Amino acid sequence: MESIRIELPDGSVKEMAKGSTPLDVARSIGERLAKDSVAARVDDTLVDVSTPIESDAKLALITLKSADGLEVYRHSTAHLMAHAVKELFGDKVQVTIGPAIDNGFYYDFYSPKHTFSPEDFAAIEGKMATLAASDMPITREVVTRDEAIQLFREMGEAYKVELIEDLDVSTVSLYRQGPFVDLCRGPHLPSTGYIKAFKLTSVAGAYWRGSEKNAMLQRLYATAFPDKKELNKYLERLEEARKRDHRKLGRELDLFSFSDEAGAGLVIWHPRGAMLRTLIEDFERREHLKRGYDIVMGPQILRTELWKTSGHYENYRENMYFTEIDEQSYGVKPMNCLAHMLIYKSQMRSYRDLPLRYFELGTVHRHEKSGVLHGLLRVRGFTQDDAHILCMPEQLDGEIKGVLGFVRDVMAIFGFEYELEISTRPEKSIGSDVDWERATKALISALDDTGLPYEINEGDGAFYGPKIDIKLKDALDRKWQCATIQCDFTLPERFDLTYVGADGEKHRPVMVHRVILGAIERFIGVLIEHYAGNFPLWISPVQAVVVNVTDNQQAYAEQVFTQLRAAGVRVQKDFRNEKLGFKIREAQMAKTPYMLVIGDREMEEGTVAPRHRSGRNLDSMTPEAFVAFVAEECSRYQ
């Protein structure tokens, strides 16, 4: 019999008969490995453990311990769910697609006759458990494209037919488990019995193939883990994450609110939230001034004519608010660039002036679709830490690198990890091919320079230029774009911006539109979840609360409070006639960093006894010492 050489990840080589399967190889190593292997990687291709190997190859067996294994597991669980749904709802539903995602999987069903609700979950889970327990083999078969089309057509699965019809291949693979068959590339678990722990989590609408022009499908989300223990751990983690939800903490910590009466997506900042925001904005002003930006301010509304000049009226009108007064139409600004353009144009510019960096904490309004609003993370009125850099083309690289460095420094201060993405030209856009190419190259070069990994989103750029996006994650790992760096070769053109070069001729400057935190609202939303409401001292709206033990110390405590406030500590007092434990508890729940306890002892010594929200007590110290202590802890950010 012909034999082949199988190279294993540790470099060892096994001689196996031609046509041996990964499972055969696993068995030759050990029964335990054979049992644990759910798929295999043969020369970089993921396959089933039952796929025969026909020639010399590198082989890695995949168990549920690896990310690949888990993905296979979840994908197979998605099939199991589709199988269960077909058994329960039969002809009422058609299957479409069901991939594995982070922490689980989903499956989309076309189901006009039955609307899925969480009440269906128990039945579906029960059926899945039965199907898993029956341990049906999951088998792969390869058929021609036409055979597959015919098969799914007979089954009444129109969406599968459409999928196959769009495939440019001669054969497709099918996976069967009992009577259930699905078009799938695989690989899959050897049998349904491998599936042990899963839970349906939610149901939501999703457009077929992600386009709002297509039919709305019903998507069942679920999670799956190799065993119940891990599943429960995940569910607990999810529960913990929900406690960090900035919408919940925002109310509990009395930071902000929304009001139907005011309007959807419009933030109302309460004293503590407004303080938090002010502190962050002050920080921003300092950091920008340090880096050579000039602070500027523009008006809230500008004449509609100007939005026509900029191209916003043409491209962004549906997101804008307009108002008309004295027969004059104005647009409420959705972006801050226009005033910055006017500042640039207010005088003749020399190449010696460049780069010019105009910074504005600019409040903008955008009419976002009602369904996308989400706490502070997606609102209709927000303030950006916006800047427009106007420079010579040869300065572009350096400016973009400078901004990326700025982002890196700021994110380090808040302890954020972030993901970088670059987005290229979309279909609906303005500007020439040459400009787009030059701008895109500049961004890529700057990204490469950071040495950090980044993703490329083709066609995802703004209508006026390509961009780099920096994304942060919320408590539930949903990604939100915060910082963004966008090249714009269009506005300088439209506003006819020029500078006089060394040659005495007029030249066109290039523009970089960039934000570091992005929208302050969104950033604070993510920040609340990041710290779970336990803000570091330098941005804590309330840094300390003075708490007396009995009325006896009230006069002294009042004096301490006044002294600390005069010294710039953000301090509050709680002199209510309550037990100390009660007042400590309240301060604790408000996540106040320090509680300054004053009893007879402290009054006699002229000190306070600080208690940190962690429960740790500091040695008693004089109010002056506490002021210095706070100043020291905050100093590294100022």
Add this chain to the structure above:
RNA sequence: GCUGGCGUAGCUCAAUAGGUAGAGCACCUCACUUGUAAUGAGGAUGUUGCGGGUUCAAUUCCUGUCGCCAGCUCCA
């Protein structure tokens, strides 16, 4: 914007086969003078999101609208 779910006191949630609503916390009053996560007693609290319809009667059923939640689409 779309699909589905939801809107009851400041917050978290009960209630009703259709008969105009209750509990805890918070709030107010009184007593207690208290040492590091809840002292006790008493009190007040609602146009049941808003409008229209069906009905003798609507918080409950129907409908419109506003808002919220999950996801999709879209974006900081």
